[in-house]
Amino acid sequence: MIESIEVLKRLQSLKSKINELKEYQELRKQDVQKKKTQIEDKKALAEEKHEEKLSRQKEIDRKELDLKTDEGEITKYNVQLNSIKTNKEYTALCTEIGSKKADMSILEDEILNTMSKLESVNEENNKLQEDLRREEESLKNLIESVDADVKKTDIEIEEIQNDQKKYIDALDENSLKHYNRLSSIKGGKAVVAVIDNMCGGCSMKITAQTLNLLMGSNELVFCQSCSRILYLEEK
Numbered sequence: 001m002i003e004s005i006e007v008l009k010r011l012q013s014l015k016s017k018i019n020e021l022k023e024y025q026e027l028r029k030q031d032v033q034k035k036k037t038q039i040e041d042k043k044a045l046a047e048e049k050h051e052e053k054l055s056r057q058k059e060i061d062r063k064e065l066d067l068k069t070d071e072g073e074i075t076k077y078n079v080q081l082n083s084i085k086t087n088k089e090y091t092a093l094c095t096e097i098g099s100k101k102a103d104m105s106i107l108e109d110e111i112l113n114t115m116s117k118l119e120s121v122n123e124e125n126n127k128l129q130e131d132l133r134r135e136e137e138s139l140k141n142l143i144e145s146v147d148a149d150v151k152k153t154d155i156e157i158e159e160i161q162n163d164q165k166k167y168i169d170a171l172d173e174n175s176l177k178h179y180n181r182l183s184s185i186k187g188g189k190a191v192v193a194v195i196d197n198m199c200g201g202c203s204m205k206i207t208a209q210t211l212n213l214l215m216g217s218n219e220l221v222f223c224q225s226c227s228r229i230l231y232l233e234e235k
């Protein structure tokens, strides 16, 4: 039969192995979450671009309509010119036509400007959509690989838990009680080595009496400062 201390050391190392595996699973799951957030952000951006596209198109439609109205009015004014009697009215109407034409010229410039903006929004949007398709594909692959990883690690954890049960069964009730209590309050480090006559948990010097117990006794020996279970590191 192996000594309690050896069993406890193994239990502790199995426990820390399980913790490592669980942390690893957590990190892998976070990778998926990060990717999902990136995609969501990109979708929101694509939605913005889409809205901008619609609003630019509306702006163009509205201005083209204004242009048509101006054109109609100029035609109307030109007809009126033929029936005008006085020089003053003639000049006034010509000024009106000139000002309408200036308005139209500004509108035309604005329309061209908005069209070129619409074109670049379209390009950006197409690029984003292409990006999104790629990202969705890579997310799918990531999820598959993480799922497989997590399943594989679950099996490893289960195997280690079975080992833990074997060791727990081999342990006397008292040692197990001490170990479980210490393990929960000392952050999983219930069993520590004595190195250079110092406790590996709290670094306090151990007494000669404790050292004697460690060398001669089969009972569990505790650090007088931090209460952790001590063992002598074999040279």
Ligand SMILES: [Zn+2]
Pocket (backbone or CB within 6 Å): 199, 200, 201, 202, 203, 204, 223, 224, 225, 226, 227, 228
């Ligand atoms: Zn200690």
